[in-house]
Every structure is written in structure tokens, then in C-alpha cells.
Amino acid sequence: MSEYQYYEFLAVDRPLDERQQAEVRALSTRARITATSFSNEYHWGDFRGDPRAMMDRYYDAHLYLANWGTHQVMLRLPRTLLDLKAVEQYRVDPHVAAWTTREHLILDLTSQDEGGDWIEGAEDSLSAIVGVRAELAAGDLRPLYLAWLAGYGTWERDEDAFDYDAEDELEPPVPAGLLSSLTAPQRALADFLRLDADLLTVAAQTSPPLAKTRDDPRELARWINDLPSGDKERFLLQVAQGHGARVQMELLRRFHGAPGISGDGRPRRTVAELLDAAADIRQERQRQAEASHAAEGVPPCTRT
Template sequence: MSEYQYYEFLAIDRPLDEDEQADVRALSTRAEITATGFTNEYEWGDFKGDPDTLMSQYYDAHLYWANWGTHRLMLRLPKDLLPPRVAREYAVDEHVIVRTTGDHVVLDFHSEDEEGEWEEDAVPGLASLVGVRAELAAGDLRPLYLAWLAAYGGWERDEDAFGDDAEDTPEPPVPAGLDSPTAAQRALADFLRLDGTLLGVAARASAPPPGDAALNRHIGRLPVKEKDGLLLKLAQGQAAEARFELLNGLRGETGTEPAERRTVGDLLDAATEAR
């Protein structure tokens, strides 16, 4: 078999109506299409549709594999659940792309490895990965950090992936709980080819998730004006913004943010030493 490509899309927040399914059917006569999904495999030819357009109009998640080493995962979330400014802190050139479309933010994760071995039976479905979308919507930023780390980890496979100045790039905020990722997050790390040693090094700066007692103490210390501001954001549908502000304040209070952020070079050198 000279080539193999796998496409899968999921509609999570809103199923496609009959007209929308017909629009998608016009792009592929062989695909399995339902109100909530699209799946097709290509051993010859190419998909006629544009994943970016389909994600903007219809779908909330997209998975793509090719046997020449390309892995791609796209996730679409409402902006009020994942603010674009927060997501953009984890963007990495063409590897972790963050764009907006209407009321949504679209995350686009890429991993390339032309030299890696490929096994058809190892192709995953979206079911093992799509859980990270719900985690992001709940304010868990570990999937974004994993994608950022995997992007720069690819530098160890391809020395031309980045310029030398990328070594000085500071890491984004380190989410709590990196040393205990969920099953969906482990699947994401594997899909994006994140090296386990590099993840272990990065997790050294990750605090345990805050417990209820610490959160209650932090809320009790907040000035009334700040509490009112958070409640106003909740009333205006900005629950994610309010959650991020609250947890960021808790990290500052407990000292869980590192005094100085590590750089890409620091992380890669530490992983080499650990190995």
C-alpha cells in the first residue's frame, strides 16, 4: 500500500441536520456520515473537503493520520469556555495553532515524523482523544501544555524544526497535575509523540491540583470588589475567564508558579541529562 490517510470528524455540541449532512456527503461518496460524525479512509486519492472549513461550520473535533508521519488533531470550543488569549500562550508556529471563528476558538495540533514506523492497526479513533476537549472546557490547561511541550520535543527528532533562538523561548504557565495526566491526556501525549522523559522533567514544576480546602481559604481572603467582579463574569457567561482568574490567584497565593520560567533549552537539556 503506497499511502494511507484517515479522516474523522465529530459534532459534539450540535448534530448536523439533513441539509448539512448532504453538504458533507458531496465531499465524499464513500465516507460513513451521520448526524454526529464523519469517518473515511483513503488508500488512493485525497479528501475533497477542507478540514478548516468543516471545523468552522459543522464539527467540534477532527482527527487525521497519514502513513508518511503526519498526525493532526483539531478541537473547537466556545470562546466563553476557552478564552483565545489563554490558548494563545501555548501556540507554537505551525505545530500548535490557535485561531478564532465566530464564537469559537479552534485548536490545531500537528506532529510530524517522516522517519517513524507506521502500523495500520495502531491508528486511533477520536474516542480516545476527544475527552481533552471537555477537560479544556472545564478549565484544565494540561492538554495545551502537553501540545506545546510535544511541539518543541520534536526538535530532538528533527534538528531543523526550529532556529537556534527558539532555545530561549520561555515555557507558558505550567498547569497543576502534569505528573498525573488523565487517560485522554496520555493518549494525546502519545498521539503527538511527546517523550515521556521530557514530560517527567516538565512535571517537576507542576503543583498538585488545589484541594477544596485551599480553594475555600483563597475565596475567603478575596476582597469583596474582586468577588463581585468574578460573580459578574459568571452572570455574563464568562465562566471560564472567572475560573482562570480564580485559579491564577490561588497559584500566586500558594507560590505554585515557579519564580522563573524555564526555557525550551532548559527543558530539553534537563531531559537529556535525565536520560
């Protein structure tokens, strides 16, 4: 298979103006560029731009694919909506990283599998994943835990992915609602980062049920009415300037409050315990399959 790389960027909170579009056009004459998107694929050569710099200056989401096994997604949020301290708990070098600019926090989530099969349709993943931004802004930290778990899950297919002392690393706080209550964007993120289903099943064993919350419009209206007049004027100005999506995220974050980042006292498992438990599940499933085939009289050598 010849070389293949795919780049996609999305501007979610505010479209690019004509000057900004001209600036990114200078980086690629063949890219498909609109006020809210940039996409291009390469079968030879490389993209002349710096994705990190483009996220710093222009875009809120980025997806990168390469046929040597790289899956990467970046997400940009206002710093006021996602605390770097919360993100740091889920850092896994080089799979989960984050940095801040003057106004934003940017997440870099990467999966690498040089020996894996090409996943058809992976280029279409960003539109399914980008909803994770609003979930993180609302205080849902499940995407961070999924990325952390997928990062260490790399060890299952690459024994040299980490030093062995990483086996004793403790998991970060386990958010509520893993597995059965994952949202569609979270499932898309887990699939894109190649998160093993058995590993997720093990991780979810200590995840409490997701609390059922439904915003009361009357309570929200009263809360907005009580906001200081200066805040209301600032929010209205931002909406008029084209920042409506950001204002919505900030209002809901302030209404719901910031998520806790210290955990709830449940025992935290080591990386080795999680990986070993997932391996036990796979082995038990294989044992049951072999027993079923034996009962049906199917020789092991004929199985596919």
C-alpha cells in the same frame, strides 16, 4: 507501504441535521457519515473537503493521519469558554495553532515524524482524546502545555525543526498536575502527539500537585438559583434547541471561574534547558543499563 490517509470528524455539542449531512456527503461519497460522525480513509487521491472549513461549520473534533508521519487533531470550543490569549501563550508554529470564528475558538495540534514507525491503532485515538475539550472548557490548561512540549520535542528527532534562536524561548505557565495526575484524555493526547516521556518528566518537576476540588451540589444549586432570570431562560432555550452539552460546559466554567493565564511566579525554563535535562535522563538510564549488563557479563554487542 502505499499512500494512506485517515480523516475523522465528531459533532459533540450538537448533531448535524439532514441538510448538513447532505452537505458533507457531497464532499465524499465513500465516507461513513452519521449525525455525529464522519470518517473515511484514502489509499490514493485526496479528500475533496477542507478540514478547517468543516471545523468552522460543522464539527467539534477532527483527527487526521497520514503514513508520511503526520498526526493532527483539531478541537472546537465556544469562544466564551477558552480565551485566545490563554492559548497564544502555548503557540508553537506549526505544531500548536489557534484561530477564532464568530462563535468558536479552534485549536490545531500537529505532530510530524517522517522517519518514525507507524503506530498501530492510531486511527482510534479521537474517541480517547475528545474529552480534552471539556477539560479545556472547565479551565484545565494542561492539554495546551502538553501540546507545547510535544511541539518543541520534535527537535529531539529533527534537528532542523526550529531555528536555533528557539532554544532561548521560555516555557509558558506550567499547569498543576502534570505527569502523575494527567487524565486519560490528556495521556491519549500526549501519546498521539508523540510527547517523549523523559521530556514530560522534566517538565513536571516544577508542576505543583493538582488541588483536590469536588463540586458541592448544594453550593452549585445555590449559585444556579442566584443566576439572573434572563440567563436561566437563555440556558433553558439552548437546552431545548439541542445545545445541552454546551450549556453544561458554560455553566461549570462560570461556576468555577476563568483560569489564570499569567503564571504563579515560578522560574520559567528555556526550551534548551528542558531538552537538555531530558537528554541527561536518557543518558543516565543508558549508563545504568550498560552497568547492569556489564555486571551480568553480557557483551554490549549482544544487546537488543
